[in-house]
Amino acid sequence: MSAPALEVRGLEYAYPDGTQVLRGADFHIHPGERVALLGPNGAGKTTLVLHLNGILTPDGGDVTVAGLAVQPRTVKEIRRRVGIVFQDPDDQLFMTTVRQDVAFGPANYGVTGEELDRRVMGALTAVGMAGVVDRPPHHLSLGERRRVAVATVLAMNPEILVLDEPSSNMDPASRRELADVLAGLEITLLMITHDLPYALELCPRAMIMNHGRIVADGPTAALLGDRELMSANRLELPLGFDPSLARPERLPAP
Amino acid sequence: MSAPALEVRGLEYAYPDGTQVLRGADFHIHPGERVALLGPNGAGKTTLVLHLNGILTPDGGDVTVAGLAVQPRTVKEIRRRVGIVFQDPDDQLFMTTVRQDVAFGPANYGVTGEELDRRVMGALTAVGMAGVVDRPPHHLSLGERRRVAVATVLAMNPEILVLDEPSSNMDPASRRELADVLAGLEITLLMITHDLPYALELCPRAMIMNHGRIVADGPTAALLGDRELMSANRLELPLGFDPSLARPERLPAP
Amino acid sequence: MSAGHAHALYVHGDSRVHALPAHVKLVALLIVIVAVVATPRERVGVFAAHAVVIIAAAACAHLSPRFIGGRLLIGAPFLAFAVLLPFVGGGDRVVVGALSLSVGGLWGAWSVLVKGTLALAASVVVTATTPVPALLTGLGRLRVPVVITEIAGFMVRYLEVIAGEMHRAKVAMAARGYQPRWAWQGTALATSAGALFIRSHERGERVYDAMLSRGYQGRLPQLGATAATRADWARALALPLCAAAAAALAVIG
Amino acid sequence: MHIPDGFINLATSAGAGVTAAGGLGAVLHRVRTTLSERQIPLAGLAAAFIFVVQMLNFPVAAGTSGHLLGGALVAILLGPWVGAIVISVVLLLQALLFADGGISALGLNVVNMALIGVFVAWLVFRLLTALLPKTGAVLVGAAAVASWVSVVAASGGFVLEYAWGGTGNAPVSTVFAAMVGVHALIGIGEGLITASVLAAVLAVRPDLVYGARLLGVRRAVAVRADRRATATFVLAGIAAALLLVVVVAPHASSAPDGLERVASDHGFAWTGQASAAAGSPLAHYSVAGVPDAGVGTILAGAIGLVLTFAVGALVLHISARRGASRSTDDAVHR
Ligand SMILES: Nc1ncnc2c1ncn2[C@@H]1O[C@H](COP(=O)(O)OP(=O)(O)OP(=O)(O)O)[C@@H](O)[C@H]1O
Ligand SMILES: Nc1ncnc2c1ncn2[C@@H]1O[C@H](COP(=O)(O)OP(=O)(O)OP(=O)(O)O)[C@@H](O)[C@H]1O
Ligand SMILES: [Mg+2]
């Protein structure tokens, strides 16, 4: 067995105002796995993700990335390996042009010149946003900003890609194009989403989070088929959706 | 024929940096209609919505709400009638507690005391957020914030409700609960969404916008069935979705 | 900088000082500060009296000495430069150890330090017992023009917007491997200041649009500003008037 | 350069208070007719922005602090009238909430930063743009120069007030050298920040810049930082700072000392301002009031300037360090 790409043990966290959010979250993900993280609003998914590269510091428990414990000393290295796409694109984009913003990450890790250009244009092309490269990111529509936000992280070539609802606000074609891009990457993937068919399509494995804990973990199709589990966690398949029609054929078998 | 609840004629708009967005948008909506506004990212949907209550002033064309032209003099009255839920909940929520935020709109129109309380709690209950009434809105999760954002507008009892992607970031159960609430209102509804099954469920009529113009207008089911039209506008039904299984039975016939 | 520092000034409580209307407290504060500033610097005893007045007010407000001390420290760096005065001052000199110090400079340093510290302590008592919006309402009652209080109100709100935008940018930068050695790093500050301005401005504009959309007419729905009774005035002004009397005696005598 | 309580005597402070109230009254009267509903939030935002940028400040001579003043920035963004109000609001809230600048000294601070700072900047800006072609680059350059002049002028206002009613006991010429000298350096930073903010705003939202609207510079222009122009500006600023300290400071003592005498003759200089007499190694050069002290004077001025600035920069560095380590890796407080 290889060492887990991502290991989270007994994670606890309360926000400074006292709201207890994480209550002992536990899981691990092996290199190359693609895992969906599902759960109701307010379950603590985003809070969990912010621990994976040391943006939040846990009150208890620990996080290990590829064998490296997340600590102030390791944080820079870890942030090179773990790329996070935030839930709100406005949290992600801060430079004056889209080009600068996408270049920011790789440039911090010493990429320069042509290689930098290549990365920037490659990432933007992957999300279909090569056309806006010289516009200010805050003058884009929300869906466009979300696509650029994904590009800023793709450009860093992370080993582990964590996406917090990447497909929301995207138009349906962009959503499919993103799925194609993600499916084509050789990468460990953790994706939060409320779009269950999307999770089924992309991730053979899923975890359900509620009240700050992982309450279920298993093959996505099996979890989505468990009616009781689903309704206990405010999950339900859309009207008119038939899982048997959705063929996650592009996925490696779990 | 009754006067249109909402009439838009030849609307043109360019942002201050020169980006031309609206290029002659034209449509009208009758009282009580429920209309979905579909279209790719960057089509101009959000920009269009910001014209409906005079937040943006058109460069050309005009907007009429219930027979009243949108003008500086009529703007206060129009804003009472047209409630807009913004695409980004962070733009919508600005007070220090959720209660104050939801009370803000009705209070501006003179609602006070018990009636105000009733409105606030009613709206929050409708979106399942009565429990966070005394928390600061910027300390909520994104999905929770979106639900509160919808409540701030519901509390105003508008005649015309305009929602810019209300269901994104919501968990599946909240999404369905919102659909139930919206279906129960006697109201004119214009809803932007990228969730086509959701549009089909809630709105008998749909319009497709692209490049700043309305390029199609008709029964939702018919538009979603037109493959060519759909793919020309970056729209597609999710894998595994079978429109014939989705029964929009709660809707009045178009 | 954490978001919302504008609120960190206020210490929640239900003391009598908290309950006083804001404009009354502002008048009281002004009296104390004028008294402190007017006191001749040689009258050390009178400064002690002022200190007693301020400490009494702080005690009524249930503010701990620790809290006041902490807030004074924030102001300290600026007052600390008074330390230079004895070296650069003119006039007679005294020799203290190896140093030759200007007598006038020493008095100057003392004066700046004691007056600055007392005034700072007095204003800490008021800001710690009055929420910012109430202070603005208080200013309005004292006939400060509406344009000023309105702009100030927006300023307080937008402080949070800007702090929020700065914070978002910082987190986003950190997440993509940026580790600045100086937070302000000359060029980084200069280049990001422009972007920060536009971002904050546009976010502020969108928030304002959302307010307009919900019927905002230039005035927030008011939650009943309290009017001041004669008893309020008497209670609020008792201590400051003591300070004023002490100062007046000192100036005359 | 926020003056704290007790630094300038009460009479001078009160006089400045009356001047400030009069000046602001005139400004408000003028603005009342032109301020549109949308401009108030914009003004509030500018105030908040100036406030935030001013948090990066460090102490300068005897109890005052040095940082961006923002007078030129608001004057060009919002026009001098609204600009003066905005800076006044910033000063008011800083004094009330953060005890940054004294409450009794509010009038002094308003006169220096809101009235002198803003209107001097505007005059210089209008003068330069009247003489030069009206392009985005010229506008940005003129803004940089206007910033520098306005900061120096504001610190000049301070020196005048100090001469009139200072309680600190340092000779006026020393204060002049420290304040004006340091602010001639700060002015360089002010000019660069003003220019870069304006360039950024002009590039994407030219409609927001009052100065641009007035001059008809409408289209979005990307003004690039020109290295040579920047270097020229910085060098000129440093040269001017040295010139001020070395040549003007010794002369400066005579005129303000005159003011001081007037003040004490009228019996309201309570604080017994000692006249500048020989004493400390840095102070004696002001005795003669003329530069015949030669090399000594020049050295004293230059050393004083460098020392003050170095200590200030050190304090800033330390506090920035602490701020940086606290904020970058710390918890997200959203
Ligand atoms: N800054 C904060 N301060 C205090 N409480 C917070 C803060 N941010 C989030 N919370 C609370 O923590 C809980 C978990 O929030 P989190 O954002 O992790 O949820 P989530 O699972 O990502 O939800 P969603 O699906 O809506 O994005 C929520 O109840 C929320 O109200
Ligand atoms: N403030 C702005 N300044 C300049 N251009 C803008 C601004 N806001 C949006 N745009 C541009 O206008 C176009 C339409 O934007 P809009 O937000 O209306 O799109 P949308 O249809 O709502 O898209 P989405 O589905 O992604 O929300 C986009 O190309 C966008 O880049
Ligand atoms: Mg989340």
Ligand SMILES: [Mg+2]
């Ligand atoms: Mg939109």
